[in-house]
Amino acid sequence: MPTKLKNKFFVKIRFSTPYDIPQIRHIMSVVFGDTSLYLDLLFNLKYDNNVVVCEIDGEVVASAFLLSTHIGEQPCTYVYGCATLPPFRGKGIMKMILEYADKHICNLRQRGLFLVPATEDLSHYYKSLGYDHFFYHSEYHFELFDFKVCLEKRYSIEIIDHLEYYEFRPHFISDQHAIMWEPAHYELVIKEYARTKGGFFKILEGVTVVGIGFYYIMNYKTWIPEFLGNIYPAQVANLFFNKIETNYINIITPGKGSSFGMVKWNTEIDQPLQGSGYFAFALD
CATH class of the missing domain: 3.40.630.30 (Gcn5-related N-acetyltransferase (GNAT))
Structure with a gap:
């Protein structure tokens, strides 16, 4: 069901289809400056209808890749490329995308979601959504x-x-x-x-x-x-x-020198892992 924001936009959070790819590429180009060459590689090697998108009036305005992997031997998901077009920021759209992703991995009984904040401000924002420093x-x-x-x-x-x-x-x-x-x-x-x-x-x-x-x-x-x-x-x-x-x-x-990545654990299946972890190759 579409959700109505306080600014009267009706939004729909869903998984992408191949028809959304041009709009997702546009978002990543605008927000991150990603080149066509890199986006070709990304979609050829990592895309499998695994992008959560926000649609408003038929337009995809925000997106986030969900890349399945493992922490040790336990399945988990890397949230990559969280991006919202500038006119639609500050409306809680990315929070809805992350909540949708969280429900998805809980349904799959995965261990959790992890991501890498680009700034200290984003680190505090993800902390407010239940993410903790772990890597x-x-x-x-x-x-x-x-x-x-x-x-x-x-x-x-x-x-x-x-x-x-x-x-x-x-x-x-x-x-x-x-x-x-x-x-x-x-x-x-x-x-x-x-x-x-x-x-x-x-x-x-x-x-x-x-x-x-x-x-x-x-x-x-x-x-x-x-x-x-x-x-x-x-x-x-x-x-x-x-x-x-x-x-x-x-x-x-x-090593334990500096934080590089935060996790939101799926506490429906187990308690958070203790200690810390290691993560590399975040696809900068």
């Missing part, structure tokens, strides 16, 4: 001008494809509450950064794989949004300073 990571910064680069003989780097990364990753994840993605998610990640130098990699000590990660380079700065392994971030930075032309390296690993 954390640690971040390391290395500047070439104050880093003592040593000749690297112990470790080597090899580029791997997204399927090999998918196979390696569970062996390097120790956090039982880590988000685990399907191969198509990593395919989207690598294709999203196809215009920059980078890719999935493994680090070897002799013939033994001691770490894996993903990197990309922009303006002589290197970003490693995930590194998993048995060597220190400074050793990873030294290896990259030896191998590529870069003056700055940012490395993110599992």
Whole structure:
């Protein structure tokens, strides 16, 4: 049933159909500046009528992707790309979309919904809707001008494809509450950064794989949004300073350094998970 807002709009919250795709793409382009290339990849690899939309007078004015995944071995859903066209903001539309998504995952008996607030203000807003900080990571910064680069003989780097990364990753994840993605998610990640130098990699000590990660380079700065392994971030930075032309390296690993993601638990099936979790590849 359509809902009537206080401004006399009649709105309908529902799942999308293929006919809605042009309007959803328009919303994401307006709100996030997403390119046609990225949206082609996103819809080809991740779309399965899995976008909750708000329709007003036949026009889709807000949307949010629901991407199914797992936290450890338990099913859950990532809410991605929450977006409302500017003229329709401040009317409670996104709250209705998130409530609809919450009912959906409860019906599926999933563990919960999670998302990444883009700002501190949004973090407070999601907190008011029942979301709590749960995912954390640690971040390391290395500047070439104050880093003592040593000749690297112990470790080597090899580029791997997204399927090999998918196979390696569970062996390097120790956090039982880590988000685990399907191969198509990593395919989207690598294709999203196809215009920059980078890719999935493994680090070897002799013939033994001691770490894996993903990197990309922009303006002589290197970003490693995930590194998993048995060597220190400074050793990873030294290896990259030896191998590529870069003056700055940012490395993110599992850890308790800063919050990266909030969860709304489905308390109808169980109590909230205790402790914290780990989450990477949010599709920036």
